[in-house]
Every structure is written in C-alpha cells, then in structure tokens.
Ligand SMILES: Nc1ncnc2c1ncn2[C@@H]1O[C@H](COP(=O)(O)OP(=O)(O)OP(=O)(O)O)[C@@H](O)[C@H]1O
Ligand SMILES: CC(C)(CO)[C@@H](O)C(=O)[O-]
C-alpha cells in the first residue's frame with residue numbers, strides 16, 4: 001500500500017489513466033470501514049482510502065482533539081483489506097492556507113437533524129469531501145449508510161456540481177448485539193457499551209410500530225424519545241422521515257428512522273430503513 005502524505009505525492013502516484021474507487025474516513029478504522037474498502041475494491045482500477053480528521057466539521061466544544069488517532073493499526077487493517085493507496089495528509093498538507101472557500105450545501109437538507117444539532121457540520125463535511133475528490137479524482141466513492149444524511153448530502157452535492165463520480169452507499173456494519181460500529185463507541189465504558197444497543201432497539205421498535213399500522217408519527221417519536229430518556233440517555237432526535245428528502249412523511253412514503261443521542265458524554269447516531277410504508 002502506497003502512503004501519500006501530500007497532494008503532490010498522491011497526484012504523482014495516481015497519474016495516468018487510473019480511475020480509482022475511494023473511501024474517505026477519519027481513521028480509527030473498524031470492520032464497518034473495512035467493509036466499505038472491500039466494497040470499493042471491484043469498482044475501480046485502484047482502491048484509495050483517506051484518513052483525515054477534519055477540523056472544519058467539528059464545533060469548538062466537540063471532540064476534535066480527543067478523536068481517536070490509531071495510525072499503525074489503521075495502516076495494517078487497510079493493507080489486509082487490500083487497499084492500494086492511503087491518502088493521509090496532515091492539516092498543513094490539506095489546508096496549507098485557511099480554507100475560506102467552502103461548499104455551502106442546500107440548507108433544506110443540511111440544516112435538518114445532524115445539521116441542526118451540529119451547526120455548520122455539513123459545510124465542513126462537503127468542503128473536505130469536495131477537496132478530497134479534487135485530490136483523488138475517483139470514478140466512484142463509497143460512503144456508509146450509518147451516516148445517512150451525510151450520504152444524501154454528498155449525493156446532492158455531486159449532482160449539483162455535475163461531478164463525474166458515482167456515489168455508492170454501504171450497509172451499516174453492526175456488532176452482534178445490533179450496535180452500529182463507530183469510532184466513537186470506543187469512548188463508552190463497559191456499562192455504557194452494554195446499554196448502547198438500546199439505540200438500535202429504539203429504531204427497531206419504531207419500525208415495528210409502523211408495521212403494526214401506527215399512523216401517529218408524533219406520538220411514535222415522543223414514545224421513542226421518552227423511553228430512551230428514561231434509561232438515562234439524552235436524545236437529540238428520534239424521528240421517522242421519508243427517505244426521499246428526510247422531511248416529515250405522508251401516507252405511502254418510504255421511511256427511514258433516524259436517531260442521535262448522548263449516552264454519558266458520547267454522542268451516537270444510527271438509522272434504520274423501514275420496508276413498510278407509512279399507513
Ligand atoms: N458501522 C458502519 N458501517 C458502515 N459504514 C460505516 C460504519 N461506521 C462508519 N461508516 C462509514 O465510514 C466512513 C467514515 O466514517 P468515520 O471515519 O466518521 O467513522 P465512524 O465510525 O462513523 O466515526 P464516528 O464515530 O466519528 O462517526 C463514512 O462513510 C461512514 O458512514
Ligand atoms: C466523510 C468524512 C470522512 C469527511 O470528513 C467524515 O464525515 C466521515 O468520516 O464520515
């Protein structure tokens with residue numbers, strides 16, 4: 001695996017006719033990331049992953065400084081998964097001057113849910129992804145459905161800027177008990193880790209209520225928020241939305257349930273596509 005630390009190194013290495021498949025990450029890699037790398041492998045003539053903890057998408061009080069950085073084991077895991085090129089710039093290499101030119105994604109989608117609770121988050125994400133796309137120039141890029149709104153945001157950006165990049169979604173990789181793998185799971189104590197599965201259980205309960213014919217979305221969401229809060233969580237949102245645009249659903253809409261909640265000081269997100277439309 002070739003490791004490029006600068007944009008020039010990356011560009012020289014990828015020079016020629018290669019149209020790579022790309023998996024952007026913030027590192028501290030787990031089996032969810034590696035599943036994306038394996039999914040990407042047959043989709044391009046080289047597989048490129050990036051590791052970059054992007055300051056632009058963190059609010060001042062968030063965990064930029066403490067975000068887990070596990071360089072050696074990340075490299076080993078990527079090699080074992082068959083990654084060809086790792087792009088791992090430091091801040092000076094990716095942002096040699098303050099990145100004042102930014103991508104401002106459509107606020108109708110960007111200011112909802114994650115964007116509401118993390119203002120500016122999708123400006124930071126879209127800006128770095130646009131820049132990474134310019135560096136790697138992939139034919140295809142793979143993003144996890146665990147970050148459902150992020151995947152939608154990237155698809156929208158690519159469409160609006162007519163970028164010649166296919167965006168592919170990877171299914172959420174879960175632990176045996178159902179908890180979605182996430183770098184931030186490492187912040188959980190043993191007791192919190194045992195409790196953390198309740199987030200995916202809350203989404204499952206919402207799905208079961210829809211399957212049972214529940215139509216009162218507000219009541220269903222309130223019940224879900226209350227049951228997590230009673231267990232000691234601080235939920236930001238537990239909502240049922242239509243998949244097309246993450247707006248409030250109408251009868252017949254294809255649905256996704258989305259959640260973000262804090263357990264102790266750890267903020268986790270998850271979602272579940274529901275096969276039954278709203279009654
Ligand atoms: N469990 C998972 N299954 C599939 N893809 C995932 C999973 N977790 C993260 N990804 C995807 O990996 C890519 C990089 O994500 P990132 O490095 O932020 O990992 P993360 O585990 O989601 O970290 P964090 O805890 O910071 O959200 C994103 O496209 C993300 O959606
Ligand atoms: C897409 C991404 C790598 C941009 O920093 C990040 O938001 C992530 O890891 O999901």
Ligand code: BAL
Pocket residue numbers: 026057147
């Ligand atoms: N996986 C999304 C990146 C973030 O939470 O900052």
